[in-house]
Amino acid sequence: MAFGVFSEQSFPFDPASIVRAPARAADRRSVRAWLEATHEALKGLLPADSTHALLTADLSDDRGRPIDVFERFGIDPARLGSLRSNWRGLAHTAQASGAGREGQAASEAWPGFDDIWVPGHDGLPLAGRFGASADNSGIRKADAIVILPGLLGDNRIMRTRDLAVGLRRWGFHVLALEPRGHGLTDQRTPQAAYTFSSLETLDLLAVSRWLCDQPHVRRTGLIGFCWGANHALCAAWYDGCRGEHSSIHPRLAAQLDPVPDDRHFEAGVMAFSPVLRFEDLLDKLDSPRSRIREPALAGLQATIRERMTRKGYPDPSGNLRNLIACELHRSRLANPEVERDAYRFVRMLPYRNQPDGDKLQAARVPVLIVHAANDPLAEAQAVADLFAKIRNPNVAGIVLPGGGHVGFAPFARDYHYSLIINFFDPLRTGGDE
Numbered sequence: 001m002a003f004g005v006f007s008e009q010s011f012p013f014d015p016a017s018i019v020r021a022p023a024r025a026a027d028r029r030s031v032r033a034w035l036e037a038t039h040e041a042l043k044g045l046l047p048a049d050s051t052h053a054l055l056t057a058d059l060s061d062d063r064g065r066p067i068d069v070f071e072r073f074g075i076d077p078a079r080l081g082s083l084r085s086n087w088r089g090l091a092h093t094a095q096a097s098g099a100g101r102e103g104q105a106a107s108e109a110w111p112g113f114d115d116i117w118v119p120g121h122d123g124l125p126l127a128g129r130f131g132a133s134a135d136n137s138g139i140r141k142a143d144a145i146v147i148l149p150g151l152l153g154d155n156r157i158m159r160t161r162d163l164a165v166g167l168r169r170w171g172f173h174v175l176a177l178e179p180r181g182h183g184l185t186d187q188r189t190p191q192a193a194y195t196f197s198s199l200e201t202l203d204l205l206a207v208s209r210w211l212c213d214q215p216h217v218r219r220t221g222l223i224g225f226c227w228g229a230n231h232a233l234c235a236a237w238y239d240g241c242r243g244e245h246s247s248i249h250p251r252l253a254a255q256l257d258p259v260p261d262d263r264h265f266e267a268g269v270m271a272f273s274p275v276l277r278f279e280d281l282l283d284k285l286d287s288p289r290s291r292i293r294e295p296a297l298a299g300l301q302a303t304i305r306e307r308m309t310r311k312g313y314p315d316p317s318g319n320l321r322n323l324i325a326c327e328l329h330r331s332r333l334a335n336p337e338v339e340r341d342a343y344r345f346v347r348m349l350p351y352r353n354q355p356d357g358d359k360l361q362a363a364r365v366p367v368l369i370v371h372a373a374n375d376p377l378a379e380a381q382a383v384a385d386l387f388a389k390i391r392n393p394n395v396a397g398i399v400l401p402g403g404g405h406v407g408f409a410p411f412a413r414d415y416h417y418s419l420i421i422n423f424f425d426p427l428r429t430g431g432d433e
Contacts (some may be wrong), residue, residue: 009095010158011409013166018419019045023425024244030393031268031366038422039398040193045415054373057221059384059397066384068367069399070303077227080376081294089374092407093296097226106184110371112168113176114257118210120180121202121257124192127184128207129155129176130201131168141268144173144217145424146207150226152194152303154183159225163420168404173217179203179231181327193331196227196324197234197346204235208264210295221267221424225406226378229271230278233360233367234346239264240362242301247357252341262395267424273375273406276382279343279351284321296376296405349385360386360395367395368423372403372411 035055037305043051054072061067070077079085104117113272115130120126131139143264145167147160155161155176164174178185179196180203208220224232237245242259275281285304289297301318308316313326328338335341347356371383380399387397403411 006096007094008158009374009410011096011160011413013169015027015169015415017414017417018170018421019251020425021418021422024224031368031396035368035396035398037404038419042415042418042422044191045418046400046412047402050412052401054384054399055105056387056396056398059387059399064388065349066381066388067104069373069381072211073401075373077379077381080374080379081296085233085317086376086404088402088411089404089407090205090296091373091404092372092402093376093404093412094299094406094407095410097405099101099158107154107161107210109164110161113164113174115184116175118175118177121199121206123205124189125185126180126203126207127178127182127188129136129156129164131174133168133171139216140171140217141218142171143174143219143221143334143424143426144175145216145221145223145267146204146211146265147176148179148222148224148231149182149226150228152182152307153226154178155226155327156183159406160343162282162409163417165224166417167420172221172424173211173326174206177207179228188190191326195229195328195333196333196342197333198252198333198342201234201238204231205259205264206237208235209260209262212262218349218426219266220264222265222269222325223420224274225272227275227278229274229369230276230346230348232269233274233348233369235265236269236363236365236367237359241359245357245359245362246355247344247347247359248346249337249338249341251310251335252333252345255297263365265365267297268368269363270420270423271367271369272408273378273403274348275367275378276348276386277351277379278346278348280379281377282321282324285318288318294376297320300377349382349389358389360390361392363394364393366423367392369395370408370419371399372405372408373399373401374403377405 028206113129116130117125133142149426160176164176169176179200211217211220222232291298304318371380373380408416
């Protein structure tokens with residue numbers, strides 16, 4: 001989303017700048033223990049005036065209650081959307097988010113990558129850009145990392161290209177995926193509605209299974225940004241609960257495929273800037289926002305409005321709740337209660353006395369949530385609220401002092417990429433080198 005003097009920029013991944021944290025056998029016991037040791041090794045890569053961060057244990061007090069994240073960072077949450085008060089957060093958001101170009105054009109070619117089609121859970125062709133890691137002897141046996149865009153995003157975003165090319169250069173196979181309703185997937189199958197997580201979660205498990213069937217893929221990992229991070233968290237949850245959970249209403253369960261007992265994304269799941277209280281964001285987007293006073297929200301509304309106009313939905317506006325309703329009611333999930341069922345499926349924190357189901361307690365693969373204290377779209381307090389409820393050592397979180405919304409590469413490029421490389425290091429996750 002471009003606004004004001006800020007615009008999307010490229011932040012290439014330089015393998016020579018990666019810092020490897022010392023591998024210790026003890027760090028394999030939990031993602032939380034690993035994160036403490038790794039952040040200690042990497043924190044010198046953060047800007048000199050932004051070295052303080054909150055790790056999982058810091059997000060709750062000694063009685064297990066969530067801390068006040070904004071008080072810890074000296075931030076007024078009511079002013080996060082203001083250019084005057086949150087200049088750097090908004091700049092980093094715009095530099096990493098792209099220009100909100102809702103549409104269907106293909107991105108320029110990436111070196112070492114091919115455009116492919118991967119079958120979703122129901123056979124729907126999903127557009128992807130795949131880069132196989134190779135050396136002088138040919139394609140290597142390696143883990144494959146799937147990268148998801150943000151809300152209504154696609155592979156034209158420089159953030160995805162920079163990360164994908166860098167991961168491949170490091171030695172991973174990489175698949176940049178455009179989910180149903182996004183990019184070239186939407187262009188080829190416009191009749192397939194975007195369900196904002198229910199069907200997309202099953203698609204992700206099918207993509208993981210398809211990748212693992214390829215001869216040179218050892219395991220899979222997953223990286224999601226913004227709403228793609230929500231998809232990533234849902235995939236980690238659904239893999240663990242295997243489709244049996246209080247957050248899956250029988251009406252919805254009847255439309256979802258049974259889940260085999262194989263494990264998906266064993267290399268790990270990274271969620272950057274997830275919208276953990278997405279219904280609070282829907283509330284904010286119910287009314288028009290000013291590009292001058294709240295540029296991030298206004299930029300998001302412009303993308304939503306473009307989507308509604310292109311799809312021919314009635315009363316096109318920046319109201320995300322209305323867009324979700326239009327998409328769900330033309331999907332195969334459509335029924336009078338489809339919105340209630342879909343929100344229940346994706347909800348990670350309670351909303352107006354409606355339960356979240358403690359989803360991430362079920363995660364059985366490593367999960368890391370990365371957030372910024374100055375995020376203007378998805379408030380960081382939700383991370384503390386979430387970890388006050390989670391006792392699963394496989395799930396860890398960190399709140400950095402900067403980065404805005406998904407803007408971690410412009411905020412601290414070397415830290416961002418080093419954290420990703422260390423997280424997917426086979427030595428940490430028990431995979432073979």
